[in-house]
Amino acid sequence: xxxxxxxxxxxxxxxxxxxxxxxxxxxxxxxxxxxxxxxxxxxxxxxxxxxxxxxxxxxxxxxxxxxxxxxxxxxxxxxxxxxxxxxxxxxxxxxxxxxxxxxxxxxxxxxxxxxxxxxxxxxxxxxxxxxxxxxxxxxxxxxxxxxxxxxxxxxxxxxxxxxxxxxxxxxxxxxxxxxxxxxxxxxxxxxxxxxxxxxxxxxxxxxxxxxxxx
Amino acid sequence: xxxxxxxxxxxxxxxxxxxxxxxxxxxxxxxxxxxxxxxxxxxxxxxxxxxxxxxxxxxxxxxxxxxxxxxxxxxxxxxxxxxxxxxxxxxxxxxxxxxxxxxxxxxxxxxxxxxxxxxxxxxxxxxxxxxxxxxxxxxxxxxxxxxxxxxxxxxxxxxxxxxxxxxxxxxxxxxxxxxxxxxxxxxxxxxxxxxxxxxxxxxxxxxxxxxxxxxxxxxxxxxxxxxxxxxxxxxxxxxxxxxxxxxxxxxxxxxxxxxxxxxxxxxxxxxxxxxxxxxxxxxxxxxxxxxxxxxxxxxxxxxxxxxxxxxxxxxxxxxxxxxxxxxxxxxxxxxx
Numbered sequence: 001x002x003x004x005x006x007x008x009x010x011x012x013x014x015x016x017x018x019x020x021x022x023x024x025x026x027x028x029x030x031x032x033x034x035x036x037x038x039x040x041x042x043x044x045x046x047x048x049x050x051x052x053x054x055x056x057x058x059x060x061x062x063x064x065x066x067x068x069x070x071x072x073x074x075x076x077x078x079x080x081x082x083x084x085x086x087x088x089x090x091x092x093x094x095x096x097x098x099x100x101x102x103x104x105x106x107x108x109x110x111x112x113x114x115x116x117x118x119x120x121x122x123x124x125x126x127x128x129x130x131x132x133x134x135x136x137x138x139x140x141x142x143x144x145x146x147x148x149x150x151x152x153x154x155x156x157x158x159x160x161x162x163x164x165x166x167x168x169x170x171x172x173x174x175x176x177x178x179x180x181x182x183x184x185x186x187x188x189x190x191x192x193x194x195x196x197x198x199x200x201x202x203x204x205x206x207x208x209x210x211x212x213x214x
Numbered sequence: 215x216x217x218x219x220x221x222x223x224x225x226x227x228x229x230x231x232x233x234x235x236x237x238x239x240x241x242x243x244x245x246x247x248x249x250x251x252x253x254x255x256x257x258x259x260x261x262x263x264x265x266x267x268x269x270x271x272x273x274x275x276x277x278x279x280x281x282x283x284x285x286x287x288x289x290x291x292x293x294x295x296x297x298x299x300x301x302x303x304x305x306x307x308x309x310x311x312x313x314x315x316x317x318x319x320x321x322x323x324x325x326x327x328x329x330x331x332x333x334x335x336x337x338x339x340x341x342x343x344x345x346x347x348x349x350x351x352x353x354x355x356x357x358x359x360x361x362x363x364x365x366x367x368x369x370x371x372x373x374x375x376x377x378x379x380x381x382x383x384x385x386x387x388x389x390x391x392x393x394x395x396x397x398x399x400x401x402x403x404x405x406x407x408x409x410x411x412x413x414x415x416x417x418x419x420x421x422x423x424x425x426x427x428x429x430x431x432x433x434x435x436x437x438x439x440x441x442x443x444x445x446x447x448x449x450x451x452x453x454x455x456x457x458x459x460x461x462x463x464x465x466x467x468x469x470x471x472x473x474x475x476x477x478x479x480x481x482x483x484x485x486x487x488x489x490x491x492x493x494x495x496x497x498x499x500x501x502x503x504x505x506x507x508x509x510x511x512x513x514x515x516x517x518x519x520x521x522x523x524x525x526x527x528x529x530x531x532x533x534x535x536x537x538x539x540x541x542x543x544x545x546x547x548x549x550x
Contacts, residue, residue, distance in 0.1 A: 070300065073331055077291070077298035082327045085299075089334065120327050177323060 003101040005064045007207075009053050012068065015203035016046035022199045029192035033179040038192045041078040042199070048075035049088070059099045065092030079177055080196055083117045083130060090116025103151050110138040121176060128172035128179070128186065133197035136161035155205045156212060162201040166194045215411040215418065215516065222413035226270045226292055233277075237542040240281055244308040249301050251277055252287035256309045262380040262389050263287070263309035264316045266373070267302055268325050269294040271412070272433060274543035275369065275512045276319070281541025284377035285318070289332075293412045293515075294434050296324030302332035306341060314342035314386035318376055318393065320365025321349040344390045348372045350402040350523065352461045353430025353439050364432055367475040367512040367523045368400040370544075371535075378537035396531055401462035403454045404521030406431035406477065407444065410514050419517075429453060433477065433514040447484065451491040454522050459499070463526050466500035471507070471535060473523040478513035480520050485509070488520060505535055 019026075019042040027039035052071025056064045065088050073085035094112035095105060114134055123129045140161040144154025169191035174180045179191070205212055219225055230248040234241060244250035257263065267289035268276045277288045286309035289297035306315050315336065317329045326347060333343040349360060350368025376393040384392070406428050409418035419435035422428060427445070430438030445453075464470060472492055474485045485508050496503060504527055512521070527535065539546045 070335070073328075074298045074300035077296055077324070077328060079324055079327065082299065082324070082331060086327070086331055089331070120330060 003061070003106065004099060005053075005056070005059055005061055008061060008064055008068075009050075011203070011207040012046065012050050012053055014207045015200060016043075016050055018199050018203040018206060019043050019046050019196075022195075026192055026196055026199070029190055029195050032189055033174065033182055033186055033192065037078060038080055038196060041076050041081045042084075042196055045072045045076035045081040045084055048072045048081075060096070061098050061101060062092045062094075062096035065089070065095070068092075079121075080130065080193055083121050083193075084196075084200075086120035087113035087117040090119070103145060106151075107138070107142055107145060110134075110141060114138055123176050126172060127176055128169050128174045128191045128194070129176055130191075130193035130197040132169050132172070132191060133162040133165035133194040133201065136165040137197070137201045152209050152212065155208060159198075159201055159205050162198040166190055166198050169194045217411070217413060219413050222416075225413045226290065229270070230277075230290065233542070240542050241277070244287075244304050247301070247304075249290045249297055250287070250305045250308070251280060251290065252305060252308050253280055253282070253285075256286050257311040258286065258309075259311045260313060260383075261311050262313045262316060262384065262386045263306075263311055264318055264373070264376055264380055264389075265289070265302065265305050265309060266317075266319050266369075267291070267297050267305070267329070268319055268322065269296060269434075271410070271515050272513055274510060278541060278543030279370065279373045279377075281539065281544070283381050283537055283539030283546070284373045284541055284544065291324075293414065296322070296328050299328040299331035299335060302329055303335040306332060306336050306343065307339065310336075310341050314344065316376060316380070316386060316389055316393070317343060317345040318369075318372055319347065320369055321347045321361075321363060322365070342386060344386055346372070346376070346390055346393045346397070348397060350397065350400050351404075351430075351432065352401050352457055353403050354432060354436065357461060364436065366402045366404065366433055367473055367521050368397070368402045368525070370473060370507070370511045371400050371471065371523065371525045372397060374537075374539065375531065375534045377539060378534035381537065382534075392530065392534070396525070396534075399463055399526035399531070400523065401458045401464075402521050402523040403430060403457050404433075404475070404477065404519060405429045405450055405454065406435075406438065406514075406517055406519035408479065408518040409435060410478065410517040412515070427519075431519070433512060433517070435514075435517075447487045448491045451488050451522070452495065455492060455495045458522065458524055459495075462524060464499075464501060464524060465526075469502045469504040469527045469532070470496065471505040471525040471527060472496075472503050473507040473511060473525070474509075475511045475521045475523065476509065476513065477517040477519040477521070478510065479516045479518035482509060485520060488522065492522060504532060 023039035030038035069088035291297035348365035349363035
């Protein structure tokens with residue numbers, strides 16, 4: 001399935017809606033461990049990504065992603081906005097000069113996004129961060145595609161893997177961001193960043209297969 | 215906390231607007247935004263440029279160290295919040311004089327991420343950037359975890375060394391090298407007696423009893439290492455100096471520069487009382503004081519408390535420390 005700049009715009013609109021829908025949920029999770037602004041940050045971040053895309057008139061998906069990420073970084077300078085922006089920027093670099101992406105390209109995009117976030121935040125899986133939902137999701141897509149499954153099936157598994165990943169963060173201790181001051185007390189609570197990652201994966205599913213999911 | 219402010223949302227912009235009116239010959243805006251300031255003469259061709267930045271609420275940090283012999287530009291965030299990578303990037307472009315740009319700032323998650331991002335943006339425009347993160351607060355993480363320490367008043371020494379080295383004509387890698395070497399010799403620790411109130415939040419950043427103090431508390435109210443009854447100036451100074459002297463390379467026969475910093479509400483009188491004890495302790499260890507700085511350098515709005523910074527010197531550091539510098543907040547003439 002081809003994926004071009006117009007598709008990226010459509011996806012980003014859906015992602016924006018998905019984050020808007022989950023705003024209070026993210027605020028609630030974040031207030032238990034941080035300053036509670038995560039829902040607002042994510043809404044702002046994807047609104048900015050959409051306007052960043054609107055300002056790009058070319059066909060290069062890489063440049064379009066970089067334009068979206070720069071707008072996001074500027075408008076949503078809080079931690080999670082910067083992390084997502086870093087992810088999108090790295091994803092943009094990974095698909096530079098391409099005008100249409102294949103399914104394997106989408107996987108490249110996902111991996112680059114994780115790499116960008118991980119490099120920027122200096123975190124890895126198990127640190128109770130957004131990576132704990134995104135990494136399992138991308139792994140699920142990779143496995144699915146490698147086994148010859150459809151993208152639809154692979155995305156189903158990715159959403160499930162991200163959901164499990166969020167649940168799993170309850171067993172972890174925060175080492176990053178404001179939440180790390182809670183140390184041992186962070187155990188038992190879901191990581192708000194991981195939940196934001198799950199929202200993003202759901203938005204992917206919502207774009208490609210609007211009838212799947214809830 | 216009573217404050218003389220207008221709409222809290224305009225706190226930072228109105229502060230900078232007034233500041234630019236006071237110092238029109240020293241600082242200028244990059245564009246329309248009040249959050250991107252550079253030296254009046256920027257960009258200076260052929261000189262390594264230095265960019266810094268961080269949240270507001272710490273004056274003279276960060277913008278107070280933009281000027282001759284120190285930094286070239288600053289990105290300014292909301293109170294206690296990182297500026298955006300775009301703001302940092304705009305400052306970077308405005309100060310680059312063809313010799314590359316050093317990012318020099320304190321070790322806080324948001325600032326690190328945004329400066330890293332800004333350095334990628336600069337890379338895409340072929341501006342060479344190197345980064346030195348200041349992490350001098352010994353109370354914020356134990357030895358072995360130095361990279362998790364926060365950056366506090368030691369930033370001033372880092373600016374002084376890097377700024378003088380850049381002014382002298384050193385190239386970017388040499389400026390980085392001497393600054394990193396200086397930071398190995400710089401240690402800070404502080405004590406907080408009362409909290410501050412972020413204008414837009416309206417509540418104190420932490421609660422502490424009238425008769426209590428917290429040693430090692432961060433400049434944003436991050437937890438310290440020990441909360442207890444308020445002690446005498448000599449006892450507080452002794453406890454802090456003990457930690458600093460064990461942590462850093464401060465040995466008999468050394469010379470050190472001493473910086474005593476008020477967190478905002480502690481008056482200079484009390485800083486001198488602390489300074490008296492610092493000298494006694496150094497004296498008893500056979501360590502000489504070379505330059506003594508005292509006043510407000512890195513504050514936390516109206517927080518009461520102070521920090522002590524020691525910087526172990528050698529000949530190169532002494533020369534760089536002695537070099538002239540001039541900003542609206544920091545003036546040092548050529549001679550000692």
